[in-house]
Amino acid sequence: MKEKTGAERYERTSGRQTYRNGYRPRRWDTRVGTVTLRIPKVRQGSYFPALLEPRRRTEKALLSVVQEAYVHGVSTRKVDDLV
Numbered sequence: 001m002k003e004k005t006g007a008e009r010y011e012r013t014s015g016r017q018t019y020r021n022g023y024r025p026r027r028w029d030t031r032v033g034t035v036t037l038r039i040p041k042v043r044q045g046s047y048f049p050a051l052l053e054p055r056r057r058t059e060k061a062l063l064s065v066v067q068e069a070y071v072h073g074v075s076t077r078k079v080d081d082l083v
Helices: 058-071 077-083
Strands: 019-031 033-042
Touching: none
Parallel strands: none
Antiparallel strands: 019 033
């Protein structure tokens, strides 16, 4: 999201391109059940996470999100919020 907005969350910069504007819910159906995601919204333009690319297997995408979070040291509580 930083690449899209040009700043971290709550950061004030002169180079900011747009602002966050809440989240939108998105249902994601997998073989093991439905996951409800919170997709960030931006005021200008649009944002669509790469993990939800069309034609990509959902289980593979979910696994890559969990692995990426682990690599970046995200706490287990925050990972639970992601999935």
